[in-house]
Amino acid sequence: MAVKVTLIPGDGIGPEVSAVTKDVISASGADIEWELVEAGEKCIEEYGTPLPDHVLETVRRNKVALKGPITTPIGKGFRSVNVALRQSLQLYANVRPLRNLANVPSRYSGVNMVVVRENTEDLYAGVEHRVGRDAAESIKIITREASERIGRYAFELARREGRKKVTIVHKANIMKLSDGLFLDSVRQVARDYPEIECDDRIIDALCMNLVQQPEQFDVLVLPNLYGDIVSDLGAGLIGGLGVAPGANIGEDGAVFEAVHGSAPQIAGKNLANPLAMLLSGVQMLKYLGFSAEALRVEQAVDAVLAHKENLTPDLGGSAGTQEMGEAMIRIL
Numbered sequence: 001m002a003v004k005v006t007l008i009p010g011d012g013i014g015p016e017v018s019a020v021t022k023d024v025i026s027a028s029g030a031d032i033e034w035e036l037v038e039a040g041e042k043c044i045e046e047y048g049t050p051l052p053d054h055v056l057e058t059v060r061r062n063k064v065a066l067k068g069p070i071t072t073p074i075g076k077g078f079r080s081v082n083v084a085l086r087q088s089l090q091l092y093a094n095v096r097p098l099r100n101l102a103n104v105p106s107r108y109s110g111v112n113m114v115v116v117r118e119n120t121e122d123l124y125a126g127v128e129h130r131v132g133r134d135a136a137e138s139i140k141i142i143t144r145e146a147s148e149r150i151g152r153y154a155f156e157l158a159r160r161e162g163r164k165k166v167t168i169v170h171k172a173n174i175m176k177l178s179d180g181l182f183l184d185s186v187r188q189v190a191r192d193y194p195e196i197e198c199d200d201r202i203i204d205a206l207c208m209n210l211v212q213q214p215e216q217f218d219v220l221v222l223p224n225l226y227g228d229i230v231s232d233l234g235a236g237l238i239g240g241l242g243v244a245p246g247a248n249i250g251e252d253g254a255v256f257e258a259v260h261g262s263a264p265q266i267a268g269k270n271l272a273n274p275l276a277m278l279l280s281g282v283q284m285l286k287y288l289g290f291s292a293e294a295l296r297v298e299q300a301v302d303a304v305l306a307h308k309e310n311l312t313p314d315l316g317g318s319a320g321t322q323e324m325g326e327a328m329i330r331i332l
């Protein structure tokens with residue numbers, strides 16, 4: 001029986017990269033029935049909100065969504081659809097696989113790691129207030145429950161993917177209570193996974209190590225703020241936004257989406273690189289248990305990257321979004 005997945009194409013370059021992703025995934029043989037829904041600014045006139053209830057309902061029902069980027073207008077009162085989705089579905093793990101791809105320009109080679117970021121608390125809990133006129137306070141919240149949950153997610157991922165090491169990232173030498181609790185909680189979890197090496201790194205040292213020798217890392221697990229920064233640093237290690245996939249995973253559902261935004265400057269011009277969205281789709285296939293199909297798409301991506309004439313301009317080629325997709329479909 002086909003697996004039902006909610007597809008939110010998004011806006012800007014979203015519809016173009018979503019169409020390629022959907023067609024390539026279909027060509028891989030994965031039996032998926034797409035339920036297409038819209039979110040973002042275009043929904044406001046009709047529904048009064050960028051994230052109508054029926055969109056949330058389909059994601060809750062199908063438990064899996066693939067989402068294109070959605071523009072968040074600056075200075076207008078509409079809350080980011082991405083943040084609203086994460087909060088209302090309790091998507092507690094942000095997962096970003098980072099792998100160097102052949103022929104994608106990067107200063108590095110041999111990067112193959114996964115950044116696992118806690119997605120619900122830390123300084124992003126939004127608990128802040130003014131103290132008088134000229135001071136403000138933001139509260140960093142770390143709980144054992146959320147730290148253990150993200151730690152277990154990281155170790156389970158390492159076990160599932162045959163990875164060897166999990167590195168806990170923190171600043172517990174200074175924030176002894178909050179980051180100390182994160183470190184201690186994840187270390188406790190590590191005891192249940194004796195076959196996986198566990199070490200830890202202070203966030204500033206990690207940043208230096210990442211730009212010097214990124215290939216030494218396997219799985220990183222981090223609280224929200226450090227995770228946010230390190231996952232973008234990681235996208236830079238593998239060649240930037242056009243190739244960085246991502247996922248937000250919860251206990252009862254998951255939303256897969258590229259790291260990049262809606263790139264309005266190149267929208268509608270058949271110029272967008274579809275790989276980040278497609279590789280998010282590969283993560284989704286693995287999550288759904290379509291391992292053979294995921295591997296097939298990864299192989300098609302590698303094969304298409306070997307020929308510059310099939311690539312979009314950001315990868316040094318002259319092909320369009322659609323032509324790059326068609327090349328992958330031919331290979332599949």
Ligand code: NAI
Nearest residue numbers: 069070071072082241242259260261262263266272273314
């Ligand atoms: P952006 O990621 O859209 O663009 C940054 C730069 O990267 C631009 O030069 C763009 O042309 C290029 N780029 C991005 N994706 C590309 C692709 N697939 N192929 C080729 N080039 C690509 O970031 P920006 O400009 O800061 O944000 C634009 C809008 O997107 C904003 O409204 C922002 O709020 C929204 N956004 C949405 C996200 C989401 O829905 N998950 C994530 C990030 C931003």
